[in-house]
Amino acid sequence: MSAHVKIDGLTITYRDDAGQETAAVRDATIELPRGETLGIVGESGSGKSTLARSLLAHARAGARFAAGSVHLGGTDVLALAGRELRRYRGGRAAMVPQNPLSSLTPHMTIGAQLEELVRLHTQLSGKAVHAHALSLMERTGLPDPELLAKRYPHEISGGQRQRAVIAAALIGKPELIVLDEPTTALDKTVEARVLQLVADVQRDLGATLVYVSHDLNVIRALCSRIAVMKDGSIIEQGEAAGIFNAPGNAYTRSLIQAIPRIDVDGPPPPPAQSPTRLEVRNLRFSYHRPSGFPFRKPRAMRPTLDDISLSLRKGETLGLVGESGSGKSTVASLIAGAVSGHEGRIMLGGETVSGAARTRSRDMRRRIQMVFQDPLSALNPAHTVEEILVRPLRLHFGLSPAAAREKAAAALHEMELGPDFLSRRPRQLSGGQQQRVGFARALAAEPDLLICDEVTSALDVTIQANMLSLFLKIQRERAMTCIFISHDLAVIARVSHRIAVLEKGQLREIGDRDSVLHSPANAYTRRLLAAADTHLRTGEDRTDAPPIPQSLSA
Amino acid sequence: MYAVLALIVRRLLLSAVILVLVSGTVFVGTEILPGDALDATIPADELMYYSEEDLARMRAELGLDKSAAERFVNVLRGLVTFDFGVTLMTREKVIDSIIHPLLNSLIMASVAIVLTPLVSVVLGVWAALKPGGRIDGTVSGATLFAYSMPDFVVGNVFVIVFAIWLGLAPAVLMITESAPWYQILAVSVLPVIALTVSGVAYQFRLLRAGMVEALGSEFIERARLSGVPEWRLVITHALPAALVPMLNGTAQFVASIISGVVVIEAVFKFPGIGIELIRSISQREVPTVQAITFLAAFAVIASNLLADISILALDPRVRRARNDR
Numbered sequence: 001m002s003a004h005v006k007i008d009g010l011t012i013t014y015r016d017d018a019g020q021e022t023a024a025v026r027d028a029t030i031e032l033p034r035g036e037t038l039g040i041v042g043e044s045g046s047g048k049s050t051l052a053r054s055l056l057a058h059a060r061a062g063a064r065f066a067a068g069s070v071h072l073g074g075t076d077v078l079a080l081a082g083r084e085l086r087r088y089r090g091g092r093a094a095m096v097p098q099n100p101l102s103s104l105t106p107h108m109t110i111g112a113q114l115e116e117l118v119r120l121h122t123q124l125s126g127k128a129v130h131a132h133a134l135s136l137m138e139r140t141g142l143p144d145p146e147l148l149a150k151r152y153p154h155e156i157s158g159g160q161r162q163r164a165v166i167a168a169a170l171i172g173k174p175e176l177i178v179l180d181e182p183t184t185a186l187d188k189t190v191e192a193r194v195l196q197l198v199a200d201v202q203r204d205l206g207a208t209l210v211y212v213s214h215d216l217n218v219i220r221a222l223c224s225r226i227a228v229m230k231d232g233s234i235i236e237q238g239e240a241a242g243i244f245n246a247p248g249n250a251y252t253r254s255l256i257q258a259i260p261r262i263d264v265d266g267p268p269p270p271p272a273q274s275p276t277r278l279e280v281r282n283l284r285f286s287y288h289r290p291s292g293f294p295f296r297k298p299r300a301m302r303p304t305l306d307d308i309s310l311s312l313r314k315g316e317t318l319g320l321v322g323e324s325g326s327g328k329s330t331v332a333s334l335i336a337g338a339v340s341g342h343e344g345r346i347m348l349g350g351e352t353v354s355g356a357a358r359t360r361s362r363d364m365r366r367r368i369q370m371v372f373q374d375p376l377s378a379l380n381p382a383h384t385v386e387e388i389l390v391r392p393l394r395l396h397f398g399l400s401p402a403a404a405r406e407k408a409a410a411a412l413h414e415m416e417l418g419p420d421f422l423s424r425r426p427r428q429l430s431g432g433q434q435q436r437v438g439f440a441r442a443l444a445a446e447p448d449l450l451i452c453d454e455v456t457s458a459l460d461v462t463i464q465a466n467m468l469s470l471f472l473k474i475q476r477e478r479a480m481t482c483i484f485i486s487h488d489l490a491v492i493a494r495v496s497h498r499i500a501v502l503e504k505g506q507l508r509e510i511g512d513r514d515s516v517l518h519s520p521a522n523a524y525t526r527r528l529l530a531a532a533d534t535h536l537r538t539g540e541d542r543t544d545a546p547p548i549p550q551s552l553s554a
Numbered sequence: 555m556y557a558v559l560a561l562i563v564r565r566l567l568l569s570a571v572i573l574v575l576v577s578g579t580v581f582v583g584t585e586i587l588p589g590d591a592l593d594a595t596i597p598a599d600e601l602m603y604y605s606e607e608d609l610a611r612m613r614a615e616l617g618l619d620k621s622a623a624e625r626f627v628n629v630l631r632g633l634v635t636f637d638f639g640v641t642l643m644t645r646e647k648v649i650d651s652i653i654h655p656l657l658n659s660l661i662m663a664s665v666a667i668v669l670t671p672l673v674s675v676v677l678g679v680w681a682a683l684k685p686g687g688r689i690d691g692t693v694s695g696a697t698l699f700a701y702s703m704p705d706f707v708v709g710n711v712f713v714i715v716f717a718i719w720l721g722l723a724p725a726v727l728m729i730t731e732s733a734p735w736y737q738i739l740a741v742s743v744l745p746v747i748a749l750t751v752s753g754v755a756y757q758f759r760l761l762r763a764g765m766v767e768a769l770g771s772e773f774i775e776r777a778r779l780s781g782v783p784e785w786r787l788v789i790t791h792a793l794p795a796a797l798v799p800m801l802n803g804t805a806q807f808v809a810s811i812i813s814g815v816v817v818i819e820a821v822f823k824f825p826g827i828g829i830e831l832i833r834s835i836s837q838r839e840v841p842t843v844q845a846i847t848f849l850a851a852f853a854v855i856a857s858n859l860l861a862d863i864s865i866l867a868l869d870p871r872v873r874r875a876r877n878d879r
Contacts (some may be wrong), residue, residue, distance in 0.1 A: 002851050056779050061770070088779035103776040107794045107869055116790075152870040168780060 004034035010068035011261035024050045026232040037209040039219030039244045042229035043460040052212045093176040094169035100161035104153035110164050111149025121172035125139045136167040180212045187323035189531040216259050228252045258465035262489030266513045270315040277481040278312040282344035304330050306505045315479035319496030327505040328485050331504040332451045366396045368441035370374045373454035375434035379426040386422040392445045411440040474528050489532045569855045576851040585838045638845035648845050656730040659826035662742045670753040671804050677760030684767050686838045701755035705814050709821035731825040745822045753807040760803040764796030805861030809854040
């Protein structure tokens, strides 16, 4: 019996800007029996997505299959063309892409997009097409399919979109399902449910599953085999359990060590008896919706923040955790003055902070600094790193150009970047380096309060791990007061002295790191912990996970 | 729906304000010209036969003796009720004197307005199927060239090439204002093509850019990897997304076509509203000028509103965006 999926010596090359032929995937060989689950793991640029797409005979524009072959159940996939290729795609092999919002056609309803594929891949016609689409939506746990079918992609939640895309993949009853980071954009509790759905679907169809991700937790929860990719090559593959327990390769080991875990040690305790730095009392805030007519007052919407009170001592890091829409970023924006118009009090070192940043004194602006999720959009692309760093130094401290330059180099050194980075521009840096410059800029102002908003969410795991270690070191050395915002409880666990849990604009729980993580008082906190925990299970565990009631699916 | 309705109501209110402002601008414009309608229409050597009293009486008849503010209110009241009054000299209804040229221009302009987006879509889709290919290169190059040429150059080149060198059409149209529509349509061929050149060039570029972006998007990749045939990808998935930016260009084109009409009509001597406008300005035929400019502004506003509504229909996100936040 030959393998169900067989990739043999596959090399995929693309032409880079200089016209050079470069390999995105180099001599990859994979064999999978039918019904096997393979996780392809690697960091961005490792070629994992390119390799996965070859299973659907797809190479992105500019790329080509230079050598090797791909077979599915004996069919030479790369030789397919025209009608046969179209039948194969979505028929025998289906793809679930990374970002469900941008992967669904924005001007077509969910129903129309599913029905299009039902017509292509089944013999059904007329009313049966619609009925079949609805049944698939029901199968993937979408509530009220009749109603959702009429919605456009932007009108449904992220989890629902991903379910719709999975429903689309099921239409042709594929024998191979390729998933490319399908849960990266989702909140953790939603991600756990979508992964459960993927596991169920794979078992029902008896399909072979190839799951691409940078997240080893997810791969471990779902796959029994793993292939590790680096720079286009598969550097290690085999049984998941074996690789996790005894990685044969140094790179694999570093990947596994970099996985953020809830059961890590937290930061060393802050100095005892330090004074209170930040005090937030009864903070309330609502966004306003324009009325649509001139001269009519905008209407207040459901409160984004409802009665939030918290305080922070000098040298302490408060982890603010919550899912998207919980209001955690709004807290940051209000404190930093990016948004104004709140009720309640914000006090920094006993001084009331209010209003938009531009109405605050220059010194107050200096004292509160913020680092953002996407460093590339937070750094001026036209400026060199030197210009980026020198500006706050001269503005806040009136330094001479030479002195400012010296301090800028020192700030880079603190972020473990050499002085040669001063002359580069943001686009010439990697994501991790950009974020270090973001930190250096914020720290150059010597702030009393540093707000970090999802600062590692866009980074690869190993880079994230480095970033977090660096953050911890600087936080301790400077005895910095920080608010660290993340949706990832494991990241929060690593850096926080205290943890605040936000849900729907309300503070569900706030307390010491250990008590929140180990004896959560609130049901929502327990759910977040449980969602983070499912990822820590091994592949064998997943089958006895309890089925998810459809009423909870979102 | 509520948001869409609110948008339309808001736009209509704004349109009314714009129309009043346009009328005001035109009024001021005709007011600051030296002399008045009477001076302009009576030849200098005839002027000696009129006494001061005669002139005063004639001014009173025409309402030229009233204060500027009073006249403006009268003009405005007339315009918004689509009652454009009578011409100064021949005392016939303004609407009667401009209706034929207006219809002729409408025929020419509507053909151009319908044709331009159609041609742009066909060319844009064709070029976007293979970005950087031979067809794309040719069309993109040609449109870049065409886009940089002013209308009067295009018109004159057409006259020289098609009328003088090739003799396919008369260089100067000899047709009366009140000719039947099919004759007008027949002589409109060259003017229409000349008129659409820059519009096609601009809208093609918008559509091509939109198509290239849409075809490179993740939703196209997902659909392609689900086995959707190529033609469906282009027509149902990519094209509607690419039409949105193009429609903004179409609305701009409709607005600019009015100035284009004036230029092209002058080049081809096409008996339309553009020629009529030029004539009435030189004769200080103020009510006619006011009527034509008012109608032009009206057309621009209406076409913009129409384009906005089409965008709402094509892109559900815009409909929704006005509800959120």
